[in-house]
Amino acid sequence: GNSVTQMEGPVTLSEEAFLTINCTYTATGYPSLFWYVQYPGEGLQLLLKATKADDKGSNKGFEATYRKETTSFHLEKGSVQVSDSAVYFCAPNAALIFGKGTTLSVSS
Amino acid sequence: ETGVTQTPRHLVMGMTNKKSLKCEQHLGHNAMYWYKQSAKKPLELMFVYNFKEQTENNSVPSRFSPECPNSSHLFLHLHTLQPEDSALYLCASSQEGQGGNEQYFGPGTRLTVT
DSSP, X not given: OOEEEXXXXXXXXXXXXXXXEOEEEEOSSOOOEEEEEEOTTSOEEXXXXXXXXXXXXXXXXXXXXXXXXXXXXXXXXXXXXXXXOEEEEEEETTTTOOOOOEEEEEEO | OOSEEEEOSEEEEOXXXXXEEEEEEOSOOSEEEEEEEOTTSOOEEEEEEETTEEEEEXXXXXXXXXXXXXXXXXXXXXXXXXXXXXXXXXXXXXXXXXXXXXXXXXXXXXXXXX
């Protein structure tokens, strides 16, 4: 069946550190892939997406590349900020399932 | 109003009460969803409506009853809940049939069952 495996958190980083949050999935076919972010007290919001193999989604300095061969969609950011502190969810489309979420905490 | 709105934002209810959660989307989407978000558990899909028809019911207990009167409104009727039903209930919408199908979420209703 469809499933998502997401890196367990929490992840604690200092400002300007490099971030990677791993995500792998199993799904029928080649779904669109998404990263959502949830800030405290809010619902989820789309961070970035990629709709086909080798596509790179990017937004707010975050990037993720659709890797068909490894069924992965790892989230990266070169220099995190305190304002990036939130919970991040990986989600392949159509299966309507989400990863467990990774809590990121960035300190100044 | 823009996006997806949910009311109330916070709700405290006893196990014998009946209450309803409301969701409204102002995006012209044709699909709406209810999710349950509990601490330390993955986001759980509860119900899906496409074009007002329920297409998914993920083995949700009957004490949760959804209603979708039109493509812009979605309700979740609650009765005789249990303390373990305390959670953040999120509504989302999307436009099915287009590439991508990203979902737009409301801010959620924080439900506490006493």
